[in-house]
Amino acid sequence: xxxxxxxxxxxxxxxxxxxxxxxxxxxxxxxxxxxxxxxxxxxxxxxxxxxxxxxxxxxxxxxxxxxxxxxxxxxxxxxxxxxxxxxxxxxxxxxxxxxxxxxxxxxxxxxxxxxxxxxxxxxxxxxxxxxxxxxxxxxxxxxxxxxxxx
Numbered sequence: 001x002x003x004x005x006x007x008x009x010x011x012x013x014x015x016x017x018x019x020x021x022x023x024x025x026x027x028x029x030x031x032x033x034x035x036x037x038x039x040x041x042x043x044x045x046x047x048x049x050x051x052x053x054x055x056x057x058x059x060x061x062x063x064x065x066x067x068x069x070x071x072x073x074x075x076x077x078x079x080x081x082x083x084x085x086x087x088x089x090x091x092x093x094x095x096x097x098x099x100x101x102x103x104x105x106x107x108x109x110x111x112x113x114x115x116x117x118x119x120x121x122x123x124x125x126x127x128x129x130x131x132x133x134x135x136x137x138x139x140x141x142x143x144x145x146x147x148x149x150x
Contacts, residue, residue: 005089011080012057012094013044013137014069015144018103023123024144025104026135027111033085040124040135043111044096053094061100064111065121069098075147080137093137097147 016025026040045060047053054072061069073096080091109121125131126145135141 003089005084005087008090008092010047010053010094011044011091012047012053012060012096013042013140014057014061014072014100015075015095015097015140015147016043016069016100016103017097017126017147018123019099021126023125025100025109025121026124028120028122028133034083035134038133040122040131040133042095042135042137042140043121044093045114047094054096057094057096057098064113065100065104067100067102067104069096070101072096072098075143078137078139078143080139082136082138091137093140095140095143 018024025043027043029039029041031038043061043065044057045064047056051059058069058072061067075095075097078093078095080093082089104121106123110118111121112118124135128135
């Protein structure tokens with residue numbers, strides 16, 4: 001079932017650094033009209049009715065990766081207004097930091113979305129100036145470097 005983008009959605013997403021703090025875990029998403037080479041997105045997902053954002057990020061990581069989040073901390077709240085294949089979307093994202101346990105493997109890691117689709121998980125360099133794929137939500141980019149490089 002396609003995602004209803006006619007409403008503002010509430011999300012909880014995670015900045016999850018590697019143990020050496022040189023990269024962070026993201027999903028590798030397929031091409032869209034706006035991003036023909038694909039794009040990276042933080043791990044996480046929708047907050048369900050009656051659930052806190054804190055509970056949602058833990059649930060999403062467990063359901064999608066089979067991992068737990070250690071040292072979970074709220075970082076900020078950001079808005080994400082975007083288009084996917086020309087369709088407008090709007091999210092309010094509770095942004096967290098924390099360590100994945102276990103961490104995804106260096107190559108071949110995947111997560112399973114609630115609709116059953118399988119999405120690759122990759123390690124995006126913190127120093128991502130040479131990275132051709134954009135990171136979404138775009139408003140998290142300064143937070144990634146600020147949190148991991150401190």
